Amino acid sequence: MAENDAAAYDPENIFAKILKGEIPCHKLYEDDDTLAFLDIMPRTEGHALVITKEPAADLFGITPEGLGKLMAVVQTLAPKIKQAVGADGVLIQQFNGAAAGQTVFHLHVHIIPRKDGFPMRPEGAKMADPEDLNATAEKIRAELDG
Template sequence: MAYDENNVFAKVLRGEIPCHKIYEDNDTLAFLDIMPRSDGHALVITKEKARDLYDISPAGLAKLMAVVQTLAPKIKQAMGADGVLIAQFNGAAAGQTVFHLHVHIIPRKEGESLRPEGARMEDQAKLAAVSEKIRAKLGTG
């Protein structure tokens, strides 16, 4: 299946849909999930037009994962988490709902359950405050 230029993340990349950005470089963009499974749940997306893991260039994948590796401990620290869940889905049967390659960074605290997927839209002011907190840890605040 061909890459859909109108998927929600392509629109975010074009600036047609706003996001709570925490990091951006020439190859990737990281922002908060608007329906987070935990506070600080971030998405890292490639700027390459790739539907999934099978569709991206090896160089693009390396750049994407390097950003995930850099951001995950900073998000963990900013959110006072005990651990971080890294998730990436390929295909609808695997749970992928947006067909633009992305990686979830989900901070986890001992004893706290994840919120159900897509349970509710987070308050925009709260997302803004969380993104500011994470950017401060990254030194980009």
């Protein structure tokens, strides 16, 4: 973590709680440095979040090595998620600071599969049905295992 960003990171943010196992998630992938799971308020089917395990509030608080590991996972998962949900493309989003639209101050990257002719739901519009999320997670995990 960058030295001057240490105070900005809140170890009790929702993603830190997910990492500690205090809050459940629909896990897609995990390694020593990252965790990927489905967004509970997805903008499209398969909307996933990839988070770093390094305590960083945003892009400017992570080490270059940590950022490389995070983005390598995004690069690996995005086409698998696209395939699993039958999408035509993938939107990759990452926000830094409230003015940029960041709402959880733990570095994360959105993988949002896009299908031609299907608009995205508004951000934070509606919680998905847990059974729907489970079914989507199973499709994606099968693609990752295959």
